[in-house]
Amino acid sequence: MPSCLIVDDSKVVRMVARRILEDLSFGILEAEDGKRALTACLEKMPDVILLDWNMPVMNGIDFLRTLRNAENGEQPVVIFCTTENDMAHIREAISAGANEYIMKPFDRAIIEAKFSQVGVL
Amino acid sequence: MNSKDFQLFCDIVKSRSGLVLTEEKIYLLESRLVPLARRRGLENLAALADEVRRYNDERLLEEITEAMTTNETFFFRDTKPFDTFRDVVLPQLLSARAAKKSLRIWTAACSTGQEPYSLAMLLKEQAAKMAGWRVEIMATDISHEVLEKAKAGLYSQFEVQRGLPIQLLMKHFQQVGEMWQIDSSIRAMVKFQPKNLLEDLGNLGQFDVIFCRNVLIYFDQPTKSQVLTQVHNILAEDGALFLGGAETVLGICDSFKPVDGQRGVYTSVNGGLMAATG
Numbered sequence: 001m002p003s004c005l006i007v008d009d010s011k012v013v014r015m016v017a018r019r020i021l022e023d024l025s026f027g028i029l030e031a032e033d034g035k036r037a038l039t040a041c042l043e044k045m046p047d048v049i050l051l052d053w054n055m056p057v058m059n060g061i062d063f064l065r066t067l068r069n070a071e072n073g074e075q076p077v078v079i080f081c082t083t084e085n086d087m088a089h090i091r092e093a094i095s096a097g098a099n100e101y102i103m104k105p106f107d108r109a110i111i112e113a114k115f116s117q118v119g120v121l
Numbered sequence: 122m123n124s125k126d127f128q129l130f131c132d133i134v135k136s137r138s139g140l141v142l143t144e145e146k147i148y149l150l151e152s153r154l155v156p157l158a159r160r161r162g163l164e165n166l167a168a169l170a171d172e173v174r175r176y177n178d179e180r181l182l183e184e185i186t187e188a189m190t191t192n193e194t195f196f197f198r199d200t201k202p203f204d205t206f207r208d209v210v211l212p213q214l215l216s217a218r219a220a221k222k223s224l225r226i227w228t229a230a231c232s233t234g235q236e237p238y239s240l241a242m243l244l245k246e247q248a249a250k251m252a253g254w255r256v257e258i259m260a261t262d263i264s265h266e267v268l269e270k271a272k273a274g275l276y277s278q279f280e281v282q283r284g285l286p287i288q289l290l291m292k293h294f295q296q297v298g299e300m301w302q303i304d305s306s307i308r309a310m311v312k313f314q315p316k317n318l319l320e321d322l323g324n325l326g327q328f329d330v331i332f333c334r335n336v337l338i339y340f341d342q343p344t345k346s347q348v349l350t351q352v353h354n355i356l357a358e359d360g361a362l363f364l365g366g367a368e369t370v371l372g373i374c375d376s377f378k379p380v381d382g383q384r385g386v387y388t389s390v391n392g393g394l395m396a397a398t399g
Contacts, residue, residue: 085278087296094291100286101287110279113195113282113284114282
């Protein structure tokens with residue numbers, strides 16, 4: 001079963017994403033900020049990371065840059081999932097190493113489409 | 122809705138578009154026609170049916186048909202047909218048309234334009250192989266309303282996230298307020314025009330590739346046969362016909378044969394794509 005780490009400071013968003021992804025047969029891990037997500041990744045790299053941008057302690061873009069420089073940090077597929085819905089943020093995320101980008105709000109169709117595009121579904 | 126009104130709407134839609142509505146589609150009819158009735162200041166569908174009987178207004182009949190035939194679409198729908206087009210069909214046609222350097226593609230029932238624009242983006246990505254080629258993408262639909270939206274190439278955040286890879290959004294779209302607009306260079310590659318598939322298709326000219334996906338499923342058997350026969354007449358003998366995943370020519374039209382190993386892709390029995398097996 002592939003694993004997905006959901007990183008978002010909103011409990012509601014994590015719950016909605018968890019429901020969709022469990023239904024798509026992913027094993028789910030959760031983290032509420034970038035720092036906790038890094039700790040989880042260093043313990044065991046997940047297959048996919050669904051990543052919010054604005055979070056306390058460590059935001060999504062700083063997490064991603066740190067992850068991509070870590071040992072085996074190039075492995076997980078990273079999909080941003082954020083309310084930052086402008087081209088400048090999208091370009092910044094992709095150049096920092098994100099594989100895909102979801103603009104909130106999202107639904108099951110969008111999650112399925114994006115996960116298929118990056119080959120994890 | 123009473124059965125007489127239901128039958129009236131079904132007859133209008135069937136005779137004008139070929140779309141067959143069965144009783145389990147009452148919910149669809151209500152959800153599409155109630156807003157139309159309200160826009161005309163009518164209270165309900167019974168009042169709309171009365172209006173039709175009383176005036177037989179051509180514009181109203183057209184609006185009813187358009188409301189019922191507008192279907193959902195998205196970029197690179199089902200992915201695989203676009204991979205097949207790029208990896209199997211296009212290389213063969215580039216070789217077969219090397220002297221003429223011209224390709225014509227038709228997307229029938231294009232709705233709001235995601236299918237022809239997907240093809241246009243895909244062809245633009247192949248630009249290095251296609252220098253000097255003249256490619257025409259013709260996109261048609263019965264509904265004038267969806268064609269206006271298609272021509273504008275403006276899509277919501279929701280629409281650009283279903284099927285469109287982020288790299289292509291970055292490359293070919295501009296943000297316009299809360300919407301996303303496909304670049305004028307891609308829009309210029311597609312020619313939109315209204316077309317009812319029940320009418321004569323001969324005046325569209327001949328095509329090398331035809332996308333007619335998720336259209337036939339709404340027709341009855343004689344209408345499917347009629348449309349496929351016409352499609353065959355305007356498809357080059359070594360061209361390719363793409364149908365939807367739930368559609369087939371088998372048992373409906375014997376002028377086509379499936380392309381071996383490529384689900385949903387058909388070619389003429391008279392010639393056919395080189396990869397096709399008879």
